Amino acid sequence: MDNAQLSRRALLAATGTVTFATFLAGRRTAVASTRAMAATAAVPLIALTAPPAGRFTRVRCVDDDTRLYLTYPTAAGQLIGAKVAAPAFYGVDFIAYPDSQHPAKCLQDLFDNTPFGFLGFYFKTTGHPGNSWTGKSAALREQGWDLVPIYVGRQQHWTHQSDNQISDKPATATTQGKADGKNAVALADTENLPTGSRLYLDIEATTDAAGHNVGPSAATIAYIKAWLTGVNASGKYKAALYDANSAYKVSGKEHREAVDIEADLGASAPPTWVAWDPTAAPAGVAGAGTWPQDTNGDTLAIGVQAYSTTIKWEFAKFAELWQFKLDWKPTGVTFLTDTGAPRKLTDIAKGFDLDAAKAYDPGNTAPGKPKAKRRPSVTAVTTAAASVKAGKTVKVTVKLDRAAPAPNGAVVLLRSSSARLILPSSARVAAQATNVTVTATAAVGSPAGSATVRARTLYQLSGQPPQVTLQIIA
Numbered sequence: 001m002d003n004a005q006l007s008r009r010a011l012l013a014a015t016g017t018v019t020f021a022t023f024l025a026g027r028r029t030a031v032a033s034t035r036a037m038a039a040t041a042a043v044p045l046i047a048l049t050a051p052p053a054g055r056f057t058r059v060r061c062v063d064d065d066t067r068l069y070l071t072y073p074t075a076a077g078q079l080i081g082a083k084v085a086a087p088a089f090y091g092v093d094f095i096a097y098p099d100s101q102h103p104a105k106c107l108q109d110l111f112d113n114t115p116f117g118f119l120g121f122y123f124k125t126t127g128h129p130g131n132s133w134t135g136k137s138a139a140l141r142e143q144g145w146d147l148v149p150i151y152v153g154r155q156q157h158w159t160h161q162s163d164n165q166i167s168d169k170p171a172t173a174t175t176q177g178k179a180d181g182k183n184a185v186a187l188a189d190t191e192n193l194p195t196g197s198r199l200y201l202d203i204e205a206t207t208d209a210a211g212h213n214v215g216p217s218a219a220t221i222a223y224i225k226a227w228l229t230g231v232n233a234s235g236k237y238k239a240a241l242y243d244a245n246s247a248y249k250v251s252g253k254e255h256r257e258a259v260d261i262e263a264d265l266g267a268s269a270p271p272t273w274v275a276w277d278p279t280a281a282p283a284g285v286a287g288a289g290t291w292p293q294d295t296n297g298d299t300l301a302i303g304v305q306a307y308s309t310t311i312k313w314e315f316a317k318f319a320e321l322w323q324f325k326l327d328w329k330p331t332g333v334t335f336l337t338d339t340g341a342p343r344k345l346t347d348i349a350k351g352f353d354l355d356a357a358k359a360y361d362p363g364n365t366a367p368g369k370p371k372a373k374r375r376p377s378v379t380a381v382t383t384a385a386a387s388v389k390a391g392k393t394v395k396v397t398v399k400l401d402r403a404a405p406a407p408n409g410a411v412v413l414l415r416s417s418s419a420r421l422i423l424p425s426s427a428r429v430a431a432q433a434t435n436v437t438v439t440a441t442a443a444v445g446s447p448a449g450s451a452t453v454r455a456r457t458l459y460q461l462s463g464q465p466p467q468v469t470l471q472i473i474a
Helices: 011-015 020-025 103-113 137-143 170-190 218-232 257-268 311-317
Strands: 089-093 118-122 146-152 198-203 238-243 247-250 253-256 272-275 319-328 334-336 342-344 352-357 378-383 387-389 393-400 410-416 426-429 435-442 449-457 467-473
Touching (some): 118 352, 170 218, 218 238, 218 257, 238 257, 253 257, 257 272, 393 426
Parallel strands (some): 089 118, 272 319
Antiparallel strands (some): 089 352, 319 352, 334 342, 393 435
C-alpha cells in the first residue's frame, strides 16, 4: 500500500487496530510469535518512508510468501516478517461453491486481499453429491488460486449413504478402490487440471456399524491403497490422502487414525492432509467468530499450539497439510477489498475450514508459482507521444504481463515525478484485458522540463516498477 492508498483503504477505522496518525507515524502493530525458528534475516512487515516525488512507498507486507507462516509461540508477542521453515502457507476449504450474489467476485476478493493462497475444490462423488464446484476450476485458477482437489471416496461404515460403503471384504474393497481411483482421474481430466496435480482421497472417521471410532479395517486399507495406485497409474496425477484423524482406544491405549493409516500404508504412503481441530480457538484468536487482522486489514498469521510428543501429534512427522480449524464461523469478520470497501467473510461461506501447508501449492495446480507470482504485474508504461505541451493532454498506457483475472480485473497504481504532470493515482484493467490507458495533463503554464511516470499493480512489491519519461514543452 502507498501513501496514496491510505485513503483508498478505509481499514484504519474498520479494523480498529491502529489510528490514522499512528499509521502515518510508521508504527508496527501485529500479533504472532515470539519463538525463534530457522529463518533468514527478519523483514519488517510495515515500511513507511517519505519517498521522492513520483515514487512508491512500500507499506504493504514485503510479499505474501514472506508473511504467511505459522509459528508455535508460548506467548503472544510482536510479529516481524521472516523467511521461516514450514508449515508456512494458508488456505481455506468449504463444502460448496459460494451462493452469494456475486460469488466469483467474492472469491477473487478473498484471493487478492487475504493471506489465503489455496482453496479446497470438491469433485462430485457419491460421498459429495453436490456439483456446485463442477466446471469452475479453470476460472478459479485464472484468479490465482492453487486448488486442492478433493475426492470424497467410500467410507468405512458411512452412516450417511448406504451406497457409499467400503466393503468389509478386502478383495471387494480393492475393486472399489480401483474403480474410484479411475473415476477421480476422469473427474480431474474433465476439469482440465494440470499434469502433476495432487488428487486427495477424503477418508473420514473410521467407525464400526454402531458409529464408534475403531480405526481402519484391513478392507479400508485395501481400498485406500487401490485408490492411490489407480490415480498414480494415470501417469498424469499424483495421489494424496486427506484423513480426519479420529481418536480411538485399543486396550486402553489411545490411537490416532492418521498415524495408523500412515503406518499401514508404509512405503506407499502419499502426501497427507490431516485434520486437527483444537476445539478451543488457536492462540491469538479472540473467539470463535473473530480472527486477528494486520494493519492492511488482511487476516493475520496466527500462533498455533506447539506439537507435543504424544501420539496425538505424531502425524506432525509426516503431514504436509493441516486442517487446523474446522467449521470456523467468521461472525462479523471482514477484510478490505482493493477498492477499500470491507467485505464480510460470511459473504463467501457461512463456515470455513482453515488450512496450513508446508508448501504454497499443496494441490500442485500452480507449480512453480508462489502466490505473489500468480497475480498480474506491470511490464511496461508507454505514452502516445514523447512530449506534451503545457495545458494539453497525452495518453499513457500501462501493460500487464498477463490478462487481468475475472471478474474484478486488476488495479494499477500510477505516479508522476512532477506535480506539473497530472494523472490518475490508479486505474483498473478490465477482466481479461492486458492494458489500460489513462489521460495525463500538463498543467497550464508549466515550464519546460521532464516528468517520469511509474506504474505497478497493488501487489507488485519487488523490483523497480516500469516507467517512462515525458518532456513537457512550455
